[in-house]
Amino acid sequence: MSIRRFTDRTRKDEDLAEEIESHLAHAQDANTARGLSPEEARRRAYVRFGNPRSTRERVWRDRSLPWLEDLWRDLRFALRGLGKTPGFTIIAILVIAVGIGVNTAVFSVINAVLLKPLTYPDPQSLVEMRNTGPQGSFAGANIPKFNIWHQQTSIFNQVAAYDFGGAGLNITGGDHPEQVQGIHVSADYFSLFGAPVVAGRTFTAAEDSPHGGHITVLSYGLWKSRYGADPKVVGTTIQLDGEPYLIVGVIGRGFVTDTPADLWVPFQFDLNSQDMAHYFTVAARLKPGTTLAQVNAQLRLAADEYRHIYGKDSLPPNGGFGVVSLQQATIGDTRFPLLVLLGAVGFVLLIACANVANLLLARASSRKREFATRAALGAGRSQIIRQLLTESLTLSLAGGVLGLLLGFAGVRFLLGINPGNIPRIGEDGSAVTLDIHILLFTLGISLLTGILFGLVPAVSASRSNLAATLNENGSRAGVGFRSDKLRSAFVIGEMALTLVLVIGAALLVRTFFKLQAVDTGFATHNVISMAMSMSGDRFQKTAPVDQVIRDGTDRVLAVPGVLDVGVTNCLPMNNSFGMIFDVVGRPKGNSPFTGGAGFYSISWRYFNALKIPLLRGRSFTEQDDGAAPGVVIINQAMARQYWPKGDPLKDRIQIAPGAGPAFAEGPRQVVGIVGDTHDDGPTRDPFPIMYIPLAQMPDLETALNSRVAPLWWIIRSQADPRTLVPPVTAALRGASGGLPVAHIRTMDEIEARNIARQRFNMLLLTVFGCAGLLMAAIGIYGVMSYSVQQRTQELGVRMALGAQASNLRNMVVRQGMGLTLIGVVIGTGGALWLTRFLASFLFGVKTLDPIAFVAMPFLLSAVALVSIWVPAKRATRVDPMTALRLE
C-alpha cells in the first residue's frame, strides 16, 4: 500500500461518484430488461445500492488516517481558542518559554561538556596516564616514567607526552617579535590523537631525540594567518627565539586541543635521563580489546620495574601508575555541579508547569459550559481530554520554540560573561553549539511539559457534571470544590519549589561574598602581570636570565607611574610548582624526605611588588645572587607546619634532595618568613611555600624553567596599570633584546577568574530563583484573583450584612497567606534535605545557613503578600447591590 492512497482524494471521490452513477444506470437497465417500469427499475436500483453518500464516505475514510485528521481538527480548534484569549496565551507561552529556556541553556552546556565525545578518532580508547596513591590519582610525568610507560606495548598502541599548558615561544625575525603558543610533544602525539596532516608530515622518532635539530609543525591557524595557507611553506624555516626551525608539516583545522596551540616542537627527551621533575602530561591509546584489569596488572609490573631501576623512594610507598579515560580527565570535577544545575532548572520547569496548569484550570472553569455543550452533542470524555491536551501541547511547543531561542541566547550571554574554567566549552562558550541532541531534548521536555500541565486540568474539566453545568447561570458558576483544591495544591507546590531555589541562591550569594571578602594576602589592585617567554638557547643558564631581570627591573622602575616591579616563575593564583625538601639535620620520619611545599623562584623586589608582608628576618636583596650563599624565604604556613616549635631562621633547607641533576644544589639558609597568600584560590587554605632568588637557581633548573614556563613580570602602579602597558612593554623589550610579552592581565582579573565559577553558579541560581519568585507571585495572584471573582456574591452578601472592608480584605489575605505558609513549610523541609547537594559549592557558609533559612522564607512570604494584596483590595471594592443582582 503506498502513499498514493492518501493523495488526490477529491478527484478520486468525484470519480467514484460518477462510477456509482454508472452502476445505478446499469442496474436500472437490467431491471428494465426484466420488464419493470422505468420508475420501478430506478427505485429498485437505488434501494439495492443503498446510500451512495455513505459508500463515498467509506471509501474516503479508507483513504485517510483518522487520527491525523482528528489531530488537525483539534489543532485548528486549539489555535482558534488560544487566539481568542491572547492575554492568557502570551503569558502561558512566556512562562513555558522561561521554564524550557533555562533547561535548554543548562542542557546545552551539559551536552558540550559531558555528552559530546572527544573530537579525536575512537576517543573511547584514549586514556590519560596517572600517578596513583591513597589520596587518589593525579596527572603529570617525568622522563623516566614516560620512558617506562612507552615500553608497555602489550597494552598501549601509542604513548605520547605533551606540555601541561605550553611555555610560549617567540617568533622572531620580523619587525616585532610575536609570542605564540608552542606545545612540546613527543613524536607519537599526532598519531595518538589522529591529527590530520594537511601538508608535509609530523616528527619522526629520530627528530624527537636529543640531537634531532630545530623542527616544528604548524597549526592550521598560524599557517593561515602567517603564511596565507601556502603549502610551499613546508621545508622552509621559521625564526623561533632567534633560531631557525625547519617547518616539516601543517596540521588541519579540525584538530582541536584543550590547550590551543599555534605550533608544536618536539620534546627531544633524553630517555636515559634521571630527571625526576614532573613537567608534562602523558596520554596513551589502549590496544583494541584491552581490559582495565589487564592495564592495571601491567602497570603494577611497570611500577615495580620503575622502583627497581630508580630506587624504592622513587615512588611513594602506596603509589603506582594508573589510567583514566581522557574524556573523564578532561571533564574533571565539572560533572556534579552541572548535574546540580540541571536539578535546579528542573525545579524552574516544574514551577512553570504548575503555573500554567493553574492558568489552564481557571480557563477551563470559565469554559465549563462549552465542554458541557460539546458533551451534550456527543463528544466523549476522551475527545474532550484530547482536545484540551492538544491545546496544552500547542502552548508547550510554542513555548519550547521560544525557549530554545531564549535558552540559547541566554547560555551564550552567560558563558560570555565568564563561566570560570569549564572544560570543553571553547573560547567564550563557542563550543556550545546547537545540535540534534539539544533539539531533541527541547522537543522532549516541551512535549512532557505539555502533557504534565495539560493533563490535570483536562481530566478535571472532562469530569464536569453535564446537567448541573448547563443549568447554572452563565459561565460564572462555581467550579467546584475539587478544582479549587487542585489550584491551591499547585500554588503550594510552586511556593515550596521556589523556596528551595531561593534558599539555594541565597547560599551561593553568601558564598560569593565570603569569597570576595577573603584576603588574598597580596595586593591585587593596580597590579598587572605579563608573561615573557624565555625559550631559546640564550636562556639556558641563570646569568643571562638574571641579567634580563635586573635590566628590566631598572628600566620598568624608571617608567613614570610604576611603584614597584617583581619577577616570578609562578604567578600567584595561576599556577605553581611543588618541590620536596629536607631540613638539614632533621630525621625524615617515614618519608624519604621531610616535606613538600610550593616552590617559587622570584626577584628580590617580588614581595614589595605584591605587598606581601615580611614577618620575620629579612627579604631578598639584589646581592643574593649566584655568588652569594644560598638563601630561602618561607611563608607562615610552612613555618607553622614544619616548625611548630623550633625557629626556622636557625635552620637550613636542602631543596629537591635526590630529584635529579637539574636540581643539584647545596642547602640554603632560611633568612625570612613572609605572610601567607591564597595561591590555590580563596577556597583553599594557604599552603606552605618556599621562595628562592631567581638569581640563585642552578643553571640546569633555569634551562628547564625556560622550557616549561614563562617569567611573569608583576608591576604595581599608582593608577590604572593598563595605561602603563605600552611604556612597560617597551622597557621590557629594551631590556631583553626584543622579547615580547603576552597574557597581560591585572591581578584583579586573575583574582576574579579564581572565583568565576562560583560567580557563574551564583548568577545562574539567582536568575533561576528570581524566575521562580516571579512565577510564584503570578501563580498566587492568579489563584486569589480568581477566588475573589468566584466569591463576588458571597462578598456582596457579607458586605450587605455589615462586614467592614478590612474584614473582607483580611479574609482574602488570610486565605492566600495560609497557602503560602504551607508552601513555606514544605519548601523549608525540602531545602533542609536538598541543600546538602550544594555543599561542594559553598564556602564559609553552612548548608543549613540560618540566614538563608530565615531570610528567604520571609522574602517569599513578602512577595506572596504583595501579590495577594491586589486581589484582596479588589474584594473590598465589591458593590453589594451589583453582586446580589447577579443572582
Added chain:
Amino acid sequence: MVIKRPPDAGDILQGTLDMLILRTLVMGPAHGHTIAEVIEHTSENALEVEQGSLYPALHRLEDRGLLSSEWGVSENNRKAKFYRLTSKGRKELSAATGRWRRMTRAIGLILGESNE
C-alpha cells in the same frame, strides 16, 4: 505513513469479497455492476454482493495495486469504469485461493469428524 494490513487479517467476509472480485476479473476487465452480477450468477444467487461494500473493496484493491482501472464504454453503451487484474493481483488471487482452500479443507475435516 503507510499502514500495512497483513493480507489475511480482518474479517473473513471482506477478504472473501476481495478474492471473489479478483477471481471474476480473471475472465477479463469488467465494471462494478458486471462484477456484482457475475458473482451472484456464478454462485447461483447464493451470494449477494452488498453493493455498499463493493466499491470500497474495488478502490481498496486498486489502491493496493491489485487492480487497475480505466473509463470505457459498456455493453449498454454507457460510460463505465472497467477494472483489470494486474500481475500483482493475479499473484494475490492464487495466494488467496490457496489460503481459502486450506481453510475450507481444515474446516471440512473438523466438521466431517464431528459428524461421524
